[in-house]
Amino acid sequence: METMNLIKSAISAVDPSKTSKLANIRPDMEIRELGLDSVATMEMVGYLEEKLETQFSDEVMIRIQTFGDLASLIENTRQA
Amino acid sequence: MSTPYRPDVSTKPATVVEALRRLRGVNDLGHTYLDNAAKPTFFSFDALNEAAEQRGRRLLARGLKKGDRVGMVLSQPKDFVISFLGCLYAGLVPVPMYPPLSFGKLDAWADGALRILLDAEASLLLTDAQLQNVLWQVVPKVKSLRDLLTVEKLDTVAPVTGDLPEVAPGDLCFLQYTSGSTSAPKGVMVTHGNLMANSWAIAVDGMALVPFAETAVSWLPLYHDMGLIGFVITPLVKGMAAVFIPTLLFVKRPNIWMQVMSDYKAQHTFGPNFAYALAVRKATDAELAKWDLSHSRVYGCGAEPIHLDTMLRFEATFERCGLKKGTIMPAYGMAEATLAMSFHPPGSQVFANALHDDGPAFVSCGRTFSLHEMGVMDEEGNLLGENVEGELVHRGPSVTPGYWKNPEATAACFLPSGWLRTGDLGFIRDGNVYITGRSKDLIILNGRNHHPTTIEWAAAEVEGVRKGNVVAFSVPGQDSEELVVVAETRPEPPAGTAENITRAVAEQLSLKVSDVVLLGAGQLPKTSSGKLQRNKTRQQYVSGELGKQGDRTLGSSGEKLTVAKHVAKSIWGRATHTASKIINRPTET
Numbered sequence: 001m002e003t004m005n006l007i008k009s010a011i012s013a014v015d016p017s018k019t020s021k022l023a024n025i026r027p028d029m030e031i032r033e034l035g036l037d038s039v040a041t042m043e044m045v046g047y048l049e050e051k052l053e054t055q056f057s058d059e060v061m062i063r064i065q066t067f068g069d070l071a072s073l074i075e076n077t078r079q080a
Numbered sequence: 081m082s083t084p085y086r087p088d089v090s091t092k093p094a095t096v097v098e099a100l101r102r103l104r105g106v107n108d109l110g111h112t113y114l115d116n117a118a119k120p121t122f123f124s125f126d127a128l129n130e131a132a133e134q135r136g137r138r139l140l141a142r143g144l145k146k147g148d149r150v151g152m153v154l155s156q157p158k159d160f161v162i163s164f165l166g167c168l169y170a171g172l173v174p175v176p177m178y179p180p181l182s183f184g185k186l187d188a189w190a191d192g193a194l195r196i197l198l199d200a201e202a203s204l205l206l207t208d209a210q211l212q213n214v215l216w217q218v219v220p221k222v223k224s225l226r227d228l229l230t231v232e233k234l235d236t237v238a239p240v241t242g243d244l245p246e247v248a249p250g251d252l253c254f255l256q257y258t259s260g261s262t263s264a265p266k267g268v269m270v271t272h273g274n275l276m277a278n279s280w281a282i283a284v285d286g287m288a289l290v291p292f293a294e295t296a297v298s299w300l301p302l303y304h305d306m307g308l309i310g311f312v313i314t315p316l317v318k319g320m321a322a323v324f325i326p327t328l329l330f331v332k333r334p335n336i337w338m339q340v341m342s343d344y345k346a347q348h349t350f351g352p353n354f355a356y357a358l359a360v361r362k363a364t365d366a367e368l369a370k371w372d373l374s375h376s377r378v379y380g381c382g383a384e385p386i387h388l389d390t391m392l393r394f395e396a397t398f399e400r401c402g403l404k405k406g407t408i409m410p411a412y413g414m415a416e417a418t419l420a421m422s423f424h425p426p427g428s429q430v431f432a433n434a435l436h437d438d439g440p441a442f443v444s445c446g447r448t449f450s451l452h453e454m455g456v457m458d459e460e461g462n463l464l465g466e467n468v469e470g471e472l473v474h475r476g477p478s479v480t481p482g483y484w485k486n487p488e489a490t491a492a493c494f495l496p497s498g499w500l501r502t503g504d505l506g507f508i509r510d511g512n513v514y515i516t517g518r519s520k521d522l523i524i525l526n527g528r529n530h531h532p533t534t535i536e537w538a539a540a541e542v543e544g545v546r547k548g549n550v551v552a553f554s555v556p557g558q559d560s561e562e563l564v565v566v567a568e569t570r571p572e573p574p575a576g577t578a579e580n581i582t583r584a585v586a587e588q589l590s591l592k593v594s595d596v597v598l599l600g601a602g603q604l605p606k607t608s609s610g611k612l613q614r615n616k617t618r619q620q621y622v623s624g625e626l627g628k629q630g631d632r633t634l635g636s637s638g639e640k641l642t643v644a645k646h647v648a649k650s651i652w653g654r655a656t657h658t659a660s661k662i663i664n665r666p667t668e669t
Contacts, residue, residue, distance in 0.1 A: 031183050035586035038182050039331060039354070039526045046332025056156050058328070059210045059523045062180035062189065070183075 003071045003078075006051060007044075011036070014043040027068030052077050084108045089291050089318050092280040094249045095272035096168050099279070099316040104129045109292060112157035112323040115489050117291075119160055119338060125319065128165070135166030137232075137239030142227060144203055146245040149255065151202040151225075152303075153193065153211055155179040157324035159231045160302045161312055163206055164254070165416070171245030174254045175200045175267070176303035179211060181328070182590060186214060193663040194218045197225065197255050204229060237660030249273035255416045255484050256305055265400055267484035268415045277477035278418035279314040281449035286423040287378055287409075289318040289346070296322045296348040297340050299330030306383055310350055330355075333636040334362045342371040342401070350380035350411075351561050352527035353387055356394045357559035363397060374402030374495035378426045382411040384524040385515070386443040388432045390559045405429060412445035412513050416500055417494060418478040422448045433514060435469055435507055440622075444512040452476030454513055455499065456506065469516055472506045473499040505551045512661075521585070523554045525561055525591060532614060539565050542580045553618040562594035566617055566626065569598050578625065597626060 008022045015036055025034070036044065049055055054077050064070050085105045095101035103125035110124040119423075123131060139150065150172050154160040159394040160176075167174040177196055180189050193215065197205065201224040207215050209230050219228050253275055255267035283289045294317055300307030302324075315322050323344050338359060340458055351359075356379075363371075381391065391408045409431045424430060424446035432441035448454045455463050456470040464470045475498045483492030491502045505517040523530045535552035539545060549568035554561040563658060565581055574580075577595040585593050605616040620626035 028585065031558045032587050032590050033583065035583060035592060036590075037592040039358070039527065040592075041182055041590065042328065042331040043334070049332060052201075057210050058180055059214055061183060062186045062214060064183045 002036070003074050004067070006048065006074065007067060007070060010044045010047040013047050014040045025067055027071060028066055030066050031033065031070065065068075086292055086319070090276060093276055093317060093434070096165075096250075096253060096275055096316070097247050098608075099167070099276065100125075100129060100165060100168075101315070103316065103319055106319060109319060109321045111161060111321070113156070114323070114331055114340070115156060115158070116326055118325075118329065120323075121221075123158075123162075125598065128162070131162045132165035133244075134169030134239055135234065136168070136172070136244065137164055137241070138164060138234050138237040139169050139172055139204070140236075140240045141237050142204065142229070142246075144172055147173060147252070148203040149173045149175050149198065149200045151175045151177055151193075151197050151205040153177045153179050153205070153207045154231065154302075155300060155326060156208065159208055159322065160215070161344050162248055163211075163231060164302070164308070164312065165463065168247070168253065169244060171247055171251070173252050174306060175202055176254065177257070177259070178196060178301065178303045180214070180359050181331075185590075190214065190218055190263075194221055197266075199265050200255055200257075200267055203227075206231065206234070207665045208232065212489075216616065220604070228452060246427045247272060249276070256308075258415055263501065266486055266489055267480050269484050270415075270418055271481065273420045274478055274480050275309065275313055276317070277451070278309065278315045278420060281452065281478065282310070282314050282420050282423070283318045283320075284422060285449040286411075287426055289320055291631075292319040294318075294320050294347040295322055295344050297327035297344060297346040297498045298349060299327055299337055300324065300350060301327045303553050305413070305415045305419045306350060310380070314419075325625075334358045335364075336366060338371055338373065338398070338401070339361065339367070341364060341373055341376055345372070345375040347375060347377040348380070349376070350382070352383040352524075352525045353381060353385060353390055354560040356381060357387075357390045358409075360390070360393050360397045360559070368397070368400045371398075371401040373398055374404070377404065378409050379407050380409045380411050380423075382413055382445075383527055385554075385556065385561055386410050387556050387559060388441065388443050391430050391443070410443050410445045412472075412515060414502060416480055416482075416502075417476075418480060419476050420449075420478075421452070421474045421502075422446045424512075426647070429516065433509060433512075435514070435516065442506075442514040442516055444514055445590055446507075446513065447511045448474070448476075448513070452478060454508060456508055457499070457501070461495070466508050466510070467471065467505045469505060472504045472513065472552070474502060474513070474631065521553070523552065523561075523563065525554065525563060531588070534589060535563070535565065538584045539567055539581045542567075542577060542584050544569050544577045545581070546570060546601060547617045549601075549611055549612070551604060551614050552616055553621075555618070555622060557594060563591055564595045564597070564618075564621060565593050566597040566599060566604065567622065567648070568601050568604055573598065597621065599626075 013017050087102045098614050104421050110128055112120045112122050114120050150167050152174050161175050164174050176464045203226050205228045209232050212230050241629050257267050267455045298311035302308050309459040311322050406427045409426050410424045412422045432443045434441045440506050453475045455473045457473045459472050479500045482494045504515050506515040532552040536550040539550045540547045546568040554563055581596050582593040585591050605613040641657045
């Protein structure tokens with residue numbers, strides 16, 4: 001749950017207009033369904049990387065489709 | 081301490097290899113490559129020569145010969161630059177390709193990579209350890225490919241010894257694939273002669289670079305002409321130092337751009353309009369108090385429509401950091417003309433002008449360079465005078481020979497008279513170039529080109545929308561371009577049709593639709609033969625004449641607004657207003 005909240009705070013930080021949609025986010029929802037543009041999407045990644053003090057690799061990023069994928073990436077990073 | 085070595089750079093080199101080679105022996109200036117953690121690695125121009133030559137010799141050791149194409153997917157600036165210059169040392173033709181840039185688009189990205197490799201008939205694919213796993217899937221589909229190599233593996237290959245192939249000014253230097261999202265990829269053939277003509281024009285006429293005394297900073301993608309030619313090749317002709325930020329690092333942490341400008345006391349940088357808007361939006365008070373931009377001299381702006389308002393706001397915001405007035409330099413260019421076609425004179429205030437008294441104002445992109453010409457052409461190919469709108473055309477030594485193995489596309493743009501048709505609409509006033517629109521209807525958002533058809537197709541799949549009756553275009557928004565979709569619907573379309581269009585475009589293309597206009601059948605402007613008129617639809621939208629009977633919602637927010645209100649809020653109103661204060665003010669040079 002903590003991980004999903006972190007993702008939600010990242011989204012609010014890069015695009016406050018999406019705050020009203022945060023309640024709809026489920027692990028199987030595709031990230032692109034949220035309607036962030038490509039720059040805002042990467043800004044969100046930057047926010048997460050800063051909070052987690054890490055960098056995700058390009059190869060890992062391109063394989064991420066859903067919020068669940070992103071959450072498990074974050075959890076793996078935290079455990080590492 | 082002895083004075084550092086400085087070669088003579090007062091003459092134009094004949095090839096990129098000559099430009100690079102003559103910097104051998106310069107040990108105190110060169111390239112600084114930041115990695116994803118912003119950790120710098122420095123290569124002096126001397127070390128860069130050595131690293132590039134060794135990489136070129138290793139590529140030749142894999143059985144490649146002069147003229148063979150090498151596909152390159154390298155996201156780290158250090159890998160990219162050394163490999164690119166290594167290919168040139170060895171007479172090989174690099175084909176820069178874009179690395180994956182976002183989430184979950186593996187298939188679409190791999191398909192794009194495949195189409196470029198097939199078109200270029202690449203012999204080798206060069207990548208890094210991270211990306212090789214996702215690239216192996218395309219290798220069996222490209223018959224010309226003999227090998228996929230990582231730079232890590234290449235560095236273990238024994239280099240060939242002896243003479244390297246001779247490189248001549250007329251030789252193909254690299255293939256620049258244009259970034260259209262749907263059409264078949266087209267590779268612009270850029271010769272060494274083109275590159276030296278354009279780099280010299282930029283360095284001498286455009287920016288008056290001071291040899292061995294200036295530093296450039298770039299986060300621009302290196303697979304694209306603005307980053308590659310502007311920051312890798314042009315600085316070589318005058319021994320300008322360069323600092324490279326990985327593109328993704330900038331997108332994730334936009335403030336690193338001005339941070340690095342300040343840290344390195346840099347003079348030069350470049351970015352599309354959206355990046356300047358982002359820089360203004362993201363800079364914090366603490367950063368503005370800390371950054372020192374007093375050394376900087378030229379902030380180039382190109383690649384997408386330039387908003388005067390954004391430029392002025394950038395200058396005003398960073399004045400606190402010592403940014404001087406007149407550092408913003410609007411520029412106009414395209415890959416088919418190598419890179420640059422016109423530059424606003426650095427050090428003078430950016431300004432805008434309208435074609436007609438009551439029309440919208442456009443930012444001046446300055447004049448073309450010596451040996452180069454700009455013109456305006458009508459649809460029949462007649463040259464028009466100043467102050468008349470038409471297709472912008474360009475002529476001179478930077479105009480490339482055309483598209484790789486594509487005589488039809490080449491003949492359509494490269495006229496026998498030497499003029500290059502740019503596909504852009506514009507006018508010339510007092511020698512200054514103004515771009516008013518894209519005759520190719522290209523939509524440019526966040527610096528990337530999108531064909532309207534892909535967006536229109538995505539919207540047409542939404543229930544209630546009349547297939548084939550959708551038009552997409554961009555308009556100036558608050559500080560950069562915004563996407564608008566206009567669709568005719570069936571009678572009584574389902575509730576939420578506008579929101580569904582927004583969602584469909586976001587899901588399929590990761591693009592944000594800022595406004596959706598729904599019209600009844602037959603309300604979109606069409607030609608007598610029934611063809612949709614995108615430009616006319618856009619004009620009607622901007623002037624508030626479009627779809628008076630239509631149901632109109634402001635895209636994702638669902639907020640209802642009248643056309644007139646929205647247009648009044650948009651940059652059109654403000655740009656024209658601001659410009660009216662600037663028009664007729666003499667340019668400060």
